[in-house]
Amino acid sequence: METLHPDSLYDAADLGCGDLAIALMKAVRLVEAGQLLEFRANDPGAVVDIPAWCSMTGNILIAGQTGANGNSYFIRKKGN
Amino acid sequence: MAKLLVSITNAKNDSDRATVGFVVANASVASGVETVVFLSTEGVRIAQKGYADSIHEEGFAPLKELMDNFIGAGGTIWVCSPCFKKRGLDENKLPANTVIVGGAKVVEFLTTGGTSITY
DSSP, X not given: OOOOOOSEEEEOTTOOHXXXXXXXXHHHHTSOTTOEXXXXXXXXXXXXXXXXXXXXXXXXXXXXXXXXXXXXXXXXXXXX | OOEEEEEEOOSGGGHHHHHHHHHHHHHHHTTTOXXXXXXXXXXXXXXXXXXXXXXOOTTSOOHHHHHHHHHHTTOEEEEEHHHHHHTTOOGGGOXXXXXXXXXXXXXXXXXXXXXXXXX
């Protein structure tokens, strides 16, 4: 698997549904266009919601990984 | 841009529905969708500063926090005018980004590409 080097990390812990979407919006706002965000989320709905959110907002979900810190989603911010 | 109207018809009489309505509205506004929360019937009570402060449904964030996040993310709240007047509520106690509207505004939104979900 490709080794990813995120520019920023945001841990949403167990946030889900609308709280998760708000956290995604805030986390992506904190990075520059083209940068890679590691977004950690362990709500059971996140695996479905995060790809859907990326599809709606135009940000790119590069990969999802499960590791010692739980589930990580690597999102490249649109615009570059 | 896609448009979603989240209709909330409950307040303290059913805080579960009132809360989940704002949870879904937050998912929508944070996804880049033009989002309006439409408060009608008992739901208009939420549009009074301080009313939501005591609503914290188990398993969810407090309603005040959800509303603040919604408004902070660019969401708009519409309040049914006759429902508001019937209950004798105070126009000077509306939260930010909250507007009293009549039915025409809702119909215009829904007939120009908007869709809705009701709680």
